Amino acid sequence: MTTTELLALRHYSSEKNSTRTVWNHLSLSEFSLAPVQYRNTGVLFDIQLNGKPAGKGYYQLSEKILKYASAYHVPVMLKSVLGYLITDPSGIYVDGTLGGGGHAEAILERLSPKGKLIGIDWDADALQFSKNRLKRFGSQLITRRANFDELPSVLHDLGLSKVDGILLDLGVSSHQLDSDSRGFSYLKSGPLDMRMNGSGELTAFDVINQYAYKDLKRIFKEYGEERQAGRVALAILKTREKGTINTTDELAEIIRSVIFPNYVNKTLSRIFQAVRIEINQDLVHLQKALKSTVDILKPSRRAVVISYHSLEDRLVKHFFKKMAQPCEYLPELPIYPCEEEAKLKILTQRPVRPSAEEAAKNPRARSAKLRAAERI
Numbered sequence: 012m013t014t015t016e017l018l019a020l021r022h023y024s025s026e027k028n029s030t031r032t033v034w035n036h037l038s039l040s041e042f043s044l045a046p047v048q049y050r051n052t053g054v055l056f057d058i059q060l061n062g063k064p065a066g067k068g069y070y071q072l073s074e075k076i077l078k079y080a081s082a083y084h085v086p087v088m089l090k091s092v093l094g095y096l097i098t099d100p101s102g103i104y105v106d107g108t109l110g111g112g113g114h115a116e117a118i119l120e121r122l123s124p125k126g127k128l129i130g131i132d133w134d135a136d137a138l139q140f141s142k143n144r145l146k147r148f149g150s151q152l153i154t155r156r157a158n159f160d161e162l163p164s165v166l167h168d169l170g171l172s173k174v175d176g177i178l179l180d181l182g183v184s185s186h187q188l189d190s191d192s193r194g195f196s197y198l199k200s201g202p203l204d205m206r207m208n209g210s211g212e213l214t215a216f217d218v219i220n221q222y223a224y225k226d227l228k229r230i231f232k233e234y235g236e237e238r239q240a241g242r243v244a245l246a247i248l249k250t251r252e253k254g255t256i257n258t259t260d261e262l263a264e265i266i267r268s269v270i271f272p273n274y275v276n277k278t279l280s281r282i283f284q285a286v287r288i289e290i291n292q293d294l295v296h297l298q299k300a301l302k303s304t305v306d307i308l309k310p311s312r313r314a315v316v317i318s319y320h321s322l323e324d325r326l327v328k329h330f331f332k333k334m335a336q337p338c339e340y341l342p343e344l345p346i347y348p349c350e351e352e353a354k355l356k357i358l359t360q361r362p363v364r365p366s367a368e369e370a371a372k373n374p375r376a377r378s379a380k381l382r383a384a385e386r387i
């Protein structure tokens with residue numbers, strides 16, 4: 012079932028001042044509509060049926076679709092994101108990690124009709140979902156399937172060079188984690204895949220079945236910060252002697268067999284995180300994207316980054332610091348030897364964390380850290 016099939020169309024009659032359900036489970040592509048006014052859970056529009064004007068209508072997102080939309084991924088620290096990101100409601104913003112479109116929807120609702128959002132995701136499924144979910148914003152939303160480190164060329168293709176704000180909400184969406192076929196989670200049985208863009212050459216299967224002991228140990232240590240990296244790598248190699256390791260269940264079982272039960276869940280998530288980072292080169296892309304934000308942001312405009320593990324957060328923190336304080340002060344030298352100018356002002360001396368209430372409602376938010384900086 013696609014998202015649009017879940018739409019219920021309600022027809023508004025101004026004479027009777029009432030709404031009634033006309034069609035359920037109708038695809039949006041079956042009729043044309045021009046959004047007139049967006050309301051919280053629906054859109055007023057000019058309706059045409061079989062190419063003929065059929066008056067004004069109001070379509071409402073059904074309970075089901077609203078539930079489905081939020082189940083795809085619940086946006087994290089929404090209020091803080093909006094507060095830090097939007098400085099000009101008529102500006103052009105970038106959501107570099109569109110995902111389920113939760114942040115994007117809230118941003119678009121805040122923008123004036125002149126404002127625009129460029130939504131980017133590497134994952135075709137996320138992009139398709141969000142395009143459907145955010146259809147009512149018409150040309151205010153521009154979507155591109157790309158890696159966020161390609162932002163300069165995406166903007167160039169759109170005839171733009173600078174924007175008014177950039178959001179990166181890193182990592183995987185709940186939908187990706189919950190999807191059996193993607194292999195991102197040790198809680199789901201599936202093939203060892205983990206490609207964020209679904210089409211890269213290297214898969215988790217290749218890493219687990221082909222990497223040498225020292226390389227497995229290195230990625231588990233570096234990208235998973237796992238103390239038992241060597242032990243897990245060795246167990247993988249031993250299992251490989253008997254045959255290939257094909258599924259997330261098999262990998263999880265190998266880890267369970269060598270890690271003390273009290274620590275096993277943490278190790279499982281660290282090893283899966285490490286393999287995901289290796290496959291998708293998350294840290295390389297993030298570093299490149301952060302560098303480009305400095306060239307792309309207009310003065311007094313902001314970058315907001317949410318990370319979910321310490322490697323990413325450390326990278327963001329150090330990058331912002333370097334851009335805010337490019338010269339290292341050396342007390343032993345009488346003069347300040349560096350003439351490089353600061354490019355960013357840090358807005359969050361400490362990372363912003365979700366409230367206890369949000370963390371309780373949305374377990375995924377628990378590890379989130381938001382950092383924001385403003386272009387000088």
Ligand SMILES: C[S@@+](CC[C@H](N)C(=O)[O-])C[C@H]1O[C@@H](n2cnc3c(N)ncnc32)[C@H](O)[C@@H]1O
Nearest residue numbers: 086108110111112113114132133134158159180
């Ligand atoms: C945490 S989710 C974003 C959720 C989104 N903010 C929302 O409210 O629904 C992260 C998204 O970023 C995408 N992503 C991860 N790395 C990416 C990259 N290097 N370039 C583009 N998209 C990326 C993933 O495919 C995923 O859809």
